[in-house]
Amino acid sequence: MAGSELIGKEEIKELMDVLETGVLMRYGHDKERKGVFKVRQFEQGFARYLGAGYALGVSSGTAALKVALTALDVGPGDEVIVPPFTFVATYEAVLETGAVPVVGDIDESLNLDPDSIEKRLSPYTKAVIPVHMCGAPSRIDRIVEIAGKHRLKVLEDNAQSAGGSFRGKKLGTWGDMGILSFDYYKTMTTGEGGMVITNSKELYDRSDWYHDHGHDHNPKVTRAMEGRFILGFNYRMNELQGALGLAQLRKLDTIIGEQRKNKAAVKSALSGVPGIRFRAIPDPDGDTATFIAFSLPSAEATKAFQKAMSAGGVDFVYFYENFWHYLPNWEHFIAKCTACSARYPFADPSYKGKASYGRELYPKAEAILSRTLFMAVPVKMPAGRVEQIAAAAEKAAKAI
Numbered sequence: 001m002a003g004s005e006l007i008g009k010e011e012i013k014e015l016m017d018v019l020e021t022g023v024l025m026r027y028g029h030d031k032e033r034k035g036v037f038k039v040r041q042f043e044q045g046f047a048r049y050l051g052a053g054y055a056l057g058v059s060s061g062t063a064a065l066k067v068a069l070t071a072l073d074v075g076p077g078d079e080v081i082v083p084p085f086t087f088v089a090t091y092e093a094v095l096e097t098g099a100v101p102v103v104g105d106i107d108e109s110l111n112l113d114p115d116s117i118e119k120r121l122s123p124y125t126k127a128v129i130p131v132h133m134c135g136a137p138s139r140i141d142r143i144v145e146i147a148g149k150h151r152l153k154v155l156e157d158n159a160q161s162a163g164g165s166f167r168g169k170k171l172g173t174w175g176d177m178g179i180l181s182f183d184y185y186k187t188m189t190t191g192e193g194g195m196v197i198t199n200s201k202e203l204y205d206r207s208d209w210y211h212d213h214g215h216d217h218n219p220k221v222t223r224a225m226e227g228r229f230i231l232g233f234n235y236r237m238n239e240l241q242g243a244l245g246l247a248q249l250r251k252l253d254t255i256i257g258e259q260r261k262n263k264a265a266v267k268s269a270l271s272g273v274p275g276i277r278f279r280a281i282p283d284p285d286g287d288t289a290t291f292i293a294f295s296l297p298s299a300e301a302t303k304a305f306q307k308a309m310s311a312g313g314v315d316f317v318y319f320y321e322n323f324w325h326y327l328p329n330w331e332h333f334i335a336k337c338t339a340c341s342a343r344y345p346f347a348d349p350s351y352k353g354k355a356s357y358g359r360e361l362y363p364k365a366e367a368i369l370s371r372t373l374f375m376a377v378p379v380k381m382p383a384g385r386v387e388q389i390a391a392a393a394e395k396a397a398k399a400i
């Protein structure tokens, strides 16, 4: 549960600064707000932390994906390559722009396989979304290289690996754009919230305008008199979220540091399990250690181990059968049941491609995820928990 475990007096202090002025909106109200601009400060702090040119706070990670895709001019007729193992929001955001998601495959990193990108190219491919799942980086250098060769835009979905990096460069800053999520379950939280990251002034401006009804946020005029170039929507972050974000950002490196220690302890408690192989992390120094993941030699052994561990009081997540994180389990998506009864954009004449989603298209994801178990790593490890895991593992090893 990461950042939510550490909510305390620092968050309360930041929130009180806002509540004392009563100004919950990030824009306007310049007199009443008495110099308090929490969202702006959070954005500046976050951009500095990541080493990114620009950061824009928005209402959720899903909204951040939609805003970034829109800034990249992804829309009807386009295809976007996405891994089959991600939270469903990545696919939903693509559909929201009127584009159609195309499924790639994963590799042993459990993230998008760079080599699957070229297999899914079509005349309509506009962008690729690598997702840094479960705390650890994709092979993002290769992904950016292959995308560049084919003039595809890269949007990093870094909802699950805030503070992670690859070869010293923070995740979210490798592609044309990146996004983060601060929902209640993420590495740092603002309750709900998200961030759009880019080094491009143009992409930042388009995101900024779009996320707030087209307002150009010209500081020289009042809000009602601001200029506008494009229509937009409302995906604004509010000051309470900004306040929480500021306090949580200061704790991010501590969160990651504690998770790493705890992950190492769990790893050593499991290391005696016969045939166990821990997730291949392309750059272990960039792991946020939000999750520990490992595979066993067969799907049968994996399920038997999960069951035996559960009997010993230790639960793992089997994403292979999870309803929200693995494409073949999304019957509603496969049936193209968007919220629009006309099944837009799949059935729209603007779409000329032939995207399909059968399991045969991502054989590595099938082979790897059916043998992989996951456990969220806490920031605060309860006393005796590692010993419990070790004892349960010793017993469960006999069941496989």
Ligand SMILES: *Cc1c(COP(=O)(O)O)cnc(C)c1O
Residues within 6 Å of the ligand: 060, 061, 062, 063, 086, 087, 089, 090, 131, 157, 159, 160, 181, 182, 183, 192, 193, 194
């Ligand atoms: C959580 C998540 C999102 C969406 O973030 P919200 O803030 O919950 O809208 C997008 N992508 C991935 C991979 C996620 O895990």
